[in-house]
Amino acid sequence: MRFIRFSIQNNLPAFLDYHDELDSDKHYLMVNTKNSNDPELKEMIFNYLSRLAVIKQDKLKQLKN
Template sequence: MKILSILFAVFFINTTSENITVENIRDAYKVCNQSREHADKFFELTEKATENKGAIYLGYYGAALALKASYSWNPISKMSYFNKARKTIDAAIQAEPDNIELRMIRSSIQTNVPKILGYHKNIEEDRDFILNNLENVDTTALKEYIEGYIEYSDVFSKP
């Protein structure tokens, strides 16, 4: 795990928005919840990546905002980050409703936020969408990435 952290740090230092790829962001997303440092680096990475065009960059930025909310100690900041995260993720999905990766991002966020926040209404919809469309994913890397999420997430072990 320490090697992954070092690689993440080296990658982060050497990136600009022009060379940040979705693959780079996926790799960072896998470890962003391990520490506040990883979360902060993921936030900065996705913030830079929003300069690129595409709803997927917006979706990951929304996930980074949600992570920022989870690490914030100030209740006002926490709610501000969370509300912005929710709007950002939902805007990305509204732009590309058939994007399975965006559905995975929303699912991962909704399954981890407290139910009291009311951002859990799409969990079953996204789970079903992912399961029904996984076979249509045409890139091996993305398919393996989503399959990894399915194995990791409790949402897919429930009927």
């Protein structure tokens, strides 16, 4: 659910003012995705986050390993 909300908030225009949970969801995904038991979901989240400029490459490497 956090991934869905993050992806929606990330793609909505700023004038809608629906970005309140963006930072907390990003943090949650970065911390908890690595521990996921679902490899397909983990790969989907990793691929999505890797396309975003707001995620540093060193953080992505930690997420992937």
